[in-house]
Amino acid sequence: MKATVIVFPGSNCDRDVAVSLEQATGRPPEMLWHGSSEVPSTDLIVLPGGFSYGDYLRCGAMAAHSPVMRDVVDKAKSGTRVLGICNGFQILTESGLLPGVLMQNMSLKYVCRDVHVRVERTDTDFTRQYGNGGVLRIPVAHHEGNYNADEETLDRLEDEGRVAFRYCTPDGELDRDANPNGSARNIAGIYNEDGTVLGLMPHPERLADPQLGGTDGKALFSSLAEALQ
Amino acid sequence: MSTAAAAEITPDLVSEHGLSAEEYERICAILEREPNLTELGVFSVMWSEHCSYKSSRVWLKDFPTEGPHVICGPGENAGVVDIGDGQAVIFKMESHNHPSFIEPYQGAATGVGGIMRDVFTMGARPVALMNALRFGRPEHEKTRHLVSGVVSGIGGYGNCVGVPTVGGEVNFDASYDGNILVNAMCVGLADTDKIFYAVAGGPGKPVIYVGSKTGRDGIHGATMASAEFDDSSDEKRPTVQVGDPFTEKLLIEACLELMAEDAIIGIQDMGAAGLTSSSVEMAGKSGVGIDLDLDHVPCREENMTAYEMLLSESQERMLMVLRPGREDVARKIFEKWDLDFAVIGETTDTGRLVVRHQGRIEADMPVQAVSNEAPQYRRPWNEPARPEPLGPDEVPAPASASAALKSLIGSAHLCSRRWVWEQYDHMVMADTVVRPGGDAGVVRVHGTRKALAITTDVTPRYVGADPFEGGKQAVAEAWRNLTASGARPLAITDCLNFGNPERPEIMGQFVGAVKGMSEACETLKFPVVSGNVSFYNETNGQGILPTPAVGGVGLIDDVATRATAGFKPEDETLLLVGAEHGHLGQSLYARALCDITHGAPPPVDLATERGNGDFVRQLITDGTVNTVHDCSDGGLYVAVAEMALASGRGADIQPGESGLVDHAVLFGEDQARYVIACPADKADEILSNAGESGVTVRIVGSVGGARLTVDGQDPISLEELRTAHEEWLPRYMSGG
Numbered sequence: 022m023k024a025t026v027i028v029f030p031g032s033n034c035d036r037d038v039a040v041s042l043e044q045a046t047g048r049p050p051e052m053l054w055h056g057s058s059e060v061p062s063t064d065l066i067v068l069p070g071g072f073s074y075g076d077y078l079r080c081g082a083m084a085a086h087s088p089v090m091r092d093v094v095d096k097a098k099s100g101t102r103v104l105g106i107c108n109g110f111q112i113l114t115e116s117g118l119l120p121g122v123l124m125q126n127m128s129l130k131y132v133c134r135d136v137h138v139r140v141e142r143t144d145t146d147f148t149r150q151y152g153n154g155g156v157l158r159i160p161v162a163h164h165e166g167n168y169n170a171d172e173e174t175l176d177r178l179e180d181e182g183r184v185a186f187r188y189c190t191p192d193g194e195l196d197r198d199a200n201p202n203g204s205a206r207n208i209a210g211i212y213n214e215d216g217t218v219l220g221l222m223p224h225p226e227r228l229a230d231p232q233l234g235g236t237d238g239k240a241l242f243s244s245l246a247e248a249l250q
Numbered sequence: 251m252s253t254a255a256a257a258e259i260t261p262d263l264v265s266e267h268g269l270s271a272e273e274y275e276r277i278c279a280i281l282e283r284e285p286n287l288t289e290l291g292v293f294s295v296m297w298s299e300h301c302s303y304k305s306s307r308v309w310l311k312d313f314p315t316e317g318p319h320v321i322c323g324p325g326e327n328a329g330v331v332d333i334g335d336g337q338a339v340i341f342k343m344e345s346h347n348h349p350s351f352i353e354p355y356q357g358a359a360t361g362v363g364g365i366m367r368d369v370f371t372m373g374a375r376p377v378a379l380m381n382a383l384r385f386g387r388p389e390h391e392k393t394r395h396l397v398s399g400v401v402s403g404i405g406g407y408g409n410c411v412g413v414p415t416v417g418g419e420v421n422f423d424a425s426y427d428g429n430i431l432v433n434a435m436c437v438g439l440a441d442t443d444k445i446f447y448a449v450a451g452g453p454g455k456p457v458i459y460v461g462s463k464t465g466r467d468g469i470h471g472a473t474m475a476s477a478e479f480d481d482s483s484d485e486k487r488p489t490v491q492v493g494d495p496f497t498e499k500l501l502i503e504a505c506l507e508l509m510a511e512d513a514i515i516g517i518q519d520m521g522a523a524g525l526t527s528s529s530v531e532m533a534g535k536s537g538v539g540i541d542l543d544l545d546h547v548p549c550r551e552e553n554m555t556a557y558e559m560l561l562s563e564s565q566e567r568m569l570m571v572l573r574p575g576r577e578d579v580a581r582k583i584f585e586k587w588d589l590d591f592a593v594i595g596e597t598t599d600t601g602r603l604v605v606r607h608q609g610r611i612e613a614d615m616p617v618q619a620v621s622n623e624a625p626q627y628r629r630p631w632n633e634p635a636r637p638e639p640l641g642p643d644e645v646p647a648p649a650s651a652s653a654a655l656k657s658l659i660g661s662a663h664l665c666s667r668r669w670v671w672e673q674y675d676h677m678v679m680a681d682t683v684v685r686p687g688g689d690a691g692v693v694r695v696h697g698t699r700k701a702l703a704i705t706t707d708v709t710p711r712y713v714g715a716d717p718f719e720g721g722k723q724a725v726a727e728a729w730r731n732l733t734a735s736g737a738r739p740l741a742i743t744d745c746l747n748f749g750n751p752e753r754p755e756i757m758g759q760f761v762g763a764v765k766g767m768s769e770a771c772e773t774l775k776f777p778v779v780s781g782n783v784s785f786y787n788e789t790n791g792q793g794i795l796p797t798p799a800v801g802g803v804g805l806i807d808d809v810a811t812r813a814t815a816g817f818k819p820e821d822e823t824l825l826l827v828g829a830e831h832g833h834l835g836q837s838l839y840a841r842a843l844c845d846i847t848h849g850a851p852p853p854v855d856l857a858t859e860r861g862n863g864d865f866v867r868q869l870i871t872d873g874t875v876n877t878v879h880d881c882s883d884g885g886l887y888v889a890v891a892e893m894a895l896a897s898g899r900g901a902d903i904q905p906g907e908s909g910l911v912d913h914a915v916l917f918g919e920d921q922a923r924y925v926i927a928c929p930a931d932k933a934d935e936i937l938s939n940a941g942e943s944g945v946t947v948r949i950v951g952s953v954g955g956a957r958l959t960v961d962g963q964d965p966i967s968l969e970e971l972r973t974a975h976e977e978w979l980p981r982y983m984s985g986g
Contacts, residue, residue: 030588031496033412037680070678072410075496131405131673162409162675227677232694232809234683 022249024050025063027093029084029112034070034226038106041226042067045242055087064249065102066093068109070162070224080123080165081111090116102146102249103218107163110210110220119211119220120178121170126163127203133162135235136201138186138209138223139193145216146248147185150240156193157186157237159223161201161209166222168204168211175205185210185219259284267294273625280619288557288605288612292620295470295523295561296530299785302624305751306783309764313778314771319740320779326447327368327518329779330440331740333805337695338442339702340374343382343435343743343801345784349490350432351479354399358432359407359493360565365436366411367519370502371568373446373509374438377679378693379408381418381434382706382745382799386427388662388982393422396430398983403493404434405673410495411502414682415674416691419706419799422662425714428479428789433745435801437704439695444509448528449516450536450571453599457529457540458577459592460584461501461520461567463550467491468524468563478750479789497566497589504587505568511583513576520567526560528569529595530603534621539600544607548590556605556612571597631757634717640835640849642914651916652958652966654843655887658917660974662982663838664884669979688815688896689731689880692806701806703737709883710795712851715836717759717796721766722854726921728802729774730880733863734924736812736870737804742771744781744800749793751785759796760785767798773856774863776802813870813926815879816896817953822877823933824901826886826950827940828862828923832914838884839917852919859922865945866924874932881923886950887916889925891958891971900955900968906948912962927953 024042028035035052042050050067053060060066073084084090090112097103097118105113113119126132140154151157170178178184186209188200195207202222210221225238264274267290277285277293285293295301303310315323321338322330328342346361366376381404386393397420408415413436450457468491508514516536518528525547533540544559554562572580577593584591598604603620605613648654658664671686683701684692690705707727713720725742732739744767749756771777787794806812834840835849869875881889890901905915928936933949940947959965 031410031499033410033499033678034680037678040680071412072496072499075410075494077496130402131409131675133409133675133677134672160677162677164409224677227680230680232683233677233680234685 022046022064022246024065024067025053025060026050026067026069027053027055027089029055029073029087031073031075032069032071034106034224038067038069038226041229041242044229045246053089055089057089059092060089060096063101065104065245066096068105068112070107070109073108073112081108081115084112085115094118097218100217102245104147105220106224107222110222111165113218113220118218119213120174121168123165124167124169125165126167131164132201133160135160136223137189137191137199139189141184141187142182145212147219147241147244149248150244156189156191158228158235159225159238160227161223163222166202166204168208170205178211181214183212184208185212186221186223259290267291268298269294273297276625281615288560289615291557291561292526292613292615295526296620297624301523301527303783304625305627305629305785306760307626308628309761312764312768314768315777315779317741317775317777320777321442323777323779324781327371329741329743330372330445331779332442333700335698336442338440338445339437339803340369340372340440341435341437341743341801341803342368342780343433343745343799344368344782345745345747346432346434347429347747347784347787350400351430353490354396355403355406356490356492358400358403360491361432361434362404362407363493363495363498363565364521365434366413366498367521369436369438370505371446371517371519372440373444374440375506376413376436376438378437378691378704379413379415379434380691380704380706380801383419384421384423384426384431384797386422386430387424388422390427394983400432401670401673407493407495409675411499412678414676414678414693416676416682416693416704417686420667420670421710423710423795425795428792429787429794431747431787431797433799435706435743437702437803446509446514446517448518448532448535450532450538450540450597451515453538453597455515455571455574455597456577456593457542457595457597458570458572458580459547459567459594460570461589462494462497462564463548463590464559464562465550465564466554466558466562469558469561478786491563491565493565500587500589501566501568504584504589508580508583511579513572513579515571515573517568517570520569522563524561524563525569530617530621532569532571533597533603533617539598539602539617540595541598541604542595544605546592546594548592556607560605629751629757630754631761632754634758634762636716637848637850640840642832642834642911645834645840645844645846647911647913648843651913651960651963654839655891656966656971656974658838658842658884658888659891659971660978661842662978663842664888665978666976667979668976669983683809684735684814689734692735692812694809699808701809703732703735703804703806705731706799706801707731708797708799710797711836711841713763713798714795715851717762718766719851719853721763721798722770722856723851723921724798724800725767725770725774725776726854726856726859727882728800729776730863732802732804733867734813734878734880735804735806736867737806739774739776739802739804741777741779742800742802744778744798746781746783747787747794747797747799748785749788756793763796763798770856774860811871811873813876813878815893817893817899817927818877820899820954821930822927822953823930823949824890824951824953825926825928825933825936825947826923827866827926827945827947828920829946830908830910830915830918831920832910832918833920834914834918837917837919852921854921861943862922862924862945865940865943866926869926869936874936875926875928877927879925881925882919885917885919886925893925894958894968895972895975898968899953900957901951901953903951903960905961906950916960
């Protein structure tokens with residue numbers, strides 16, 4: 022798999038995700054500056070976490086208009102896999118590749134901690150190595166991760182099986198206390214209609230190494246490496 | 251000479267600039283004439299306590315600052331220590347107390363930004379942040395607002411830049427009601443052959459301004475930080491700078507990119523006293539002069555005067571001296587990162603700082619005198635009285651030891667700081683192996699087996715009672731926390747927060763603490779490589795507890811061989827390393843639960859400290875134990891409770907046969923102690939090795955169950971302890 026990580030001014034998880042990608046694929050991804058007008062041929066585009074443009078206007082809003090994003094959108098529409106993590110998820114909703122918005126956390130505070138998420142589908146390129154699904158322990162770190170959309174959109178996401186991950190208890194129950202940011206229907210990540218674009222708030226790249234205290238994030242990268250080899 | 255700053259220099263104006271009449275005379279003698287307003291402004295910041303260390307310097311030179319691994323000690327932007335393999339760790343801690351009290355969010359945020367610049371200015375990529383925070387008593391009307399603002403300011407800045415905040419300290423005490431302390435520490439990594447200093451090389455080199463534009467914010471910040479507060483201090487809000495972490499992130503990337511080229515001679519961040527101190531310090535270190543043309547300084551406000559530009563403390567700005575001819579390489583990099591880049595002057599052979607603005611000479615003064623000839627004061631000081639020790643029998647026993655434990659661990663002093671550190675991104679960079687809440691934060695040296703352990707420590711109530719012993723203890727506790735993680739302690743940075751040095755009793759606290767710290771640094775081979783002094787933490791004549799915060803850094807050779815506080819398997823044996831004297835003077839138990847505030851703090855025997863620590867570290871590095879916690883605030887009982895809470899496993903504690911009363915064994919704060927857990931079949935061997943090494947170790951209990959039990963006392967469930975421990979801070983912050 023050839024992966025490309027887009028680097029925006031203010032991206033700060035670009036190196037972290039590059040490490041996870043290299044572990045999964047055996048080769049370093051291409052790091053592409055946002056000012057490029059084109060993404061060279063690639064199997065996977067990653068929009069990393071961080072504070073693109075300082076998150077000053079609205080998280081992801083300015084990055085969505087970066088020069089490179091036009092080609093990212095075109096490539097996504099023609100089937101190139103796209104993964105947006107945290108700020109990357111926000112950029113995906115701002116650029117229209119995914120529906121809905123990420124609002125301020127219900128607590129109005131930044132939150133950085135491990136949460137549990139339920140893998141809702143294991144038949145996508147992003148999750149095929151998660152076996153029968155189950156519950157992952159994985160960190161979140163954001164101030165604007167409160168996913169929302171109108172009821173019709175939320176219903177459609179659920180009907181079409183486009184909810185990728187939901188915040189849950191360690192036993193997989195969906196309750197309010199397990200939801201770190203107030204997201205509608207405990208949604209932590211969603212797919213586009215074809216299941217080729219994934220946006221999620223949790224950071225799988227931060228728990229993909231036993232020294233860091235867990236490896237539940239690792240299979241996301243190895244799933245992609247297997248699917249796109 | 252022709253100048254726009256033709257204002258008459260009156261005695262009032264001199265005094266408003268924080269300069270004494272004698273200092274003014276000295277300035278006139280140096281210039282051989284009266285200064286103009288701009289020059290007066292330059293002297294006022296360069297000779298402020300904050301920039302010149304005029305009250306502290308004579309004492310600070312006694313700190314041990316050398317060691318086999320020290321590459322650069324105090325005097326540069328940050329300290330540099332060799333960690334092998336061609337790598338160095340670069341770190342410093344600095345105060346941002348005065349601005350944070352006035353405007354907590356921006357004050358704390360810019361404190362974080364400033365300390366990061368001190369580190370990346372030297373060529374290091376920042377890899378970890380820590381902080382040491384002191385607030386007034388929880389009941390004080392401002393405390394909640396200040397906690398909330400400071401914590402979100404620290405998070406707001408560090409999170410955006412993408413450097414993990416891996417730990418710190420939060421204390422509450424009435425002495426900080428009118429003067430909170432915000433001490434921020436940054437740790438970075440660099441290659442030893444790519445370290446940059448604040449020098450100017452020789453004459454004829456271009457002087458470059460990069461980063462954000464200059465505005466009117468922060469003018470006289472350094473002077474504000476060199477005076478007491480009174481009831482009108484809120485009016486100083488305009489002197490607080492505003493931070494822009496996004497620009498800081500760009501500045502880090504741009505500077506590191508340029509540092510990889512062979513273009514920079516010297517570089518210095520524009521921190522306190524901004525353009526003035528950075529240019530004067532760089533020129534001063536290299537014995538050259540510097541000509542600045544302020545017409546080229548990027549400004550974000552109109553009609554700024556030379557005075558304002560020279561004294562502005564606008565954030566996220568750096569000054570560089572480049573190799574002639576390399577300007578275009580540098581310009582291209584800064585333009586890529588959308589940052590301002592301007593050639594604003596050059597170094598000269600005149601030895602003078604000459605500042606031009608709109609065709610006029612606004613300042614013309616000798617660099618050496620401004621940078622190196624600030625007055626040095628040996629201020630009068632009183633030897634602090636050393637209190638008598640408090641006998642264990644003078645402190646009443648609790649009705650129930652477990653209820654006392656619960657109230658301590660569920661109090662402002664010892665409750666969980668989770669509410670704080672969950673607002674800090676402590677995992678970005680994906681190298682954080684020990685998250686906040688333990689003895690030390692631990693981050694890997696990216697791409698290697700090595701790791702850095704980092705801690706901040708001081709126990710102000712000990713320093714208040716006995717500055718000398720308290721100063722020793724602050725260094726010893728930092729050393730112990732690093733040791734408990736399995737790290738070899740390397741060196742410290744410090745942030746010495748005190749009241750008004752013009753009062754002999756405050757100066758006495760300072761002198762005592764510095765002497766105590768020096769002794770501990772010497773014996774523990776733990777030199778001071780950087781630091782900062784913050785005086786005048788006083789409001790209406792009421793000073794803070796003396797608070798010499800210590801930031802320690804240690805090296806773990808193999809990240810797989812280290813220790814954490816949480817219990818691991820069931821049925822391990824608990825050992826207490828270090829002798830028990832039942833010292834309750836200045837203990838949290840005596841002060842918080844019995845309201846006994848007199849008595850000496852626990853003495854620190856540095857030789858024992860070193861022997862016990864070396865013994866424990868050896869047990870960790872040879873793989874014998876991986877569960878270690880230092881025994882500090884609240885004593886043995888609290889230490890074991892924290893280990894239990896970190897793991898969800900209970901323990902049984904045996905008070906032993908020391909002959910001391912139980913509450914002295916459980917809550918005494920004797921120093922040089924650690925609690926370790928080991929497999930039951932290894933306990934005898936450890937005890938016998940300890941005997942041979944002259945280290946006191948006893949079996950103190952065992953791991954297991956879901957309760958904490960003590961022979962002869964009521965048991966308490968972990969659930970009950972956890973609730974008490976976790977609920978205090980969120981409840982307090984939500985107004986409960």
